[in-house]
Amino acid sequence: MLDRAFTWIASKIAFATGQPAAFVIALALIILWGTTGPLFQYSDTWQLVVNTATTIVTFLMVFLIQNSQNRDAAAMQAKLDELIRAIDDARGAFIGIEHKTEREIEKIRSDLEQEYQDSQEIEAGKPKSDKYLDHLIRRR
DSSP states (O other): OHHHHHHHHHHHHHHHHTSHHHHHHHHHHHHHHHHTTTTTTTOHHHHHHHHHHHHHHHHHHHHHHHHHHHHHHHHHHHHHHHHHHHOTTSOGGGTTGGGSOHHHHHHHHHHHHHHHHHHHHHHTTOOOOHHHHHHHHHHO
């Protein structure tokens, strides 16, 4: 219940704050605050108002942005996993690699780049080795 309510609120606020009107309102508030400086003689309290307000807004927005990014990333991963699952030639071992360490993912990415480069060289008539050809044949 709390999770669903937070998601709903976070989505609405993230959408609203991502609109140009939100930027214009924020800019107007800062301009208004700046123009009231002479009225309050640029006092410590006058400065504290904007510092406190921006700190609170920033602190809360960090959580909202992170929540939105987490949901977006999870949804994207689920969609990619479904595509991998649905394509016959795709390697199912890639499903769930987002749970691996950064180092493991970098190794997978590097291996894929090397595999692609090797396959390009083979297609260009420069076979690397029989071992690599066997690997490609077994993969299909």
